[in-house]
Amino acid sequence: MEKTNKINIRVRYSETDKMGVVYHGNYAQYLEIARVEWLRSLGVSYRWMEENGVMLPVVSLQINYKKSARYDDLLTVETRLVKTPSVKIEFEYTIFDESTNIIAEGSTVLAFINSETFKPMRCPDYILEKL
Template sequence: MNENKIEVRVRYGETDQMGVVYHGSYVPYFEIGRVEWLRNKGVSYKFMEESGIALPIVSMHINYKKPARYDDLLTVHTKLRKYSGVKIEFDCEIFNKNQELLTNAHFILVFIDLKTGKPTPPPEYILDIINE
């Protein structure tokens, strides 16, 4: 299954004066979702970087539907959407405890060789995950 779910709790510093999650605070939630998606498949992002591969975001599109608030327990759903060559795409959604969709997003990331700084095909262990 190419989907993963992880829970995160909204911290005070991620909100504005009204206790609503600041729009920029959603990006780290989605990052946690992608990193945990990999970890759930047996690969740590740290290992990937130590083996010379990085996976920076080259495009993101976020839709805000409803606000999240201080101390809410959120569930981040991360799903592999597409892989092609050096690019990998994820669809992500964030729900509150009532299963209301708060935010959804689409991310495009590119595999980069850390030595050259250039796009590179993913390593075999990543292709195995993508193709399962």
């Protein structure tokens, strides 16, 4: 299964370190932004899910850095669903610069959690139906 979405993110000055490159911790935020927009591309928002009793905490995050991104670079983050979600949903990401060089690659695993019981739950049908 491959459901892919792409978004663009412009590197802000505040995201860079003293060397003028994107601080490594900011890549996790880029992946989060891309993941939220991937879900929105299905017609579902995180906010709506949370209001309807579903939370999606990250249980695993991996990032491999290939090249430095710098202030004002326009990055493209490609988000791919790895497989049909069950109790977990898994994504892979590739971050490109404007010349299509790979800046970083990553992956995340999130768990579907019932917000009342704080226990794992299966992926809601309204997501599965859109896949």
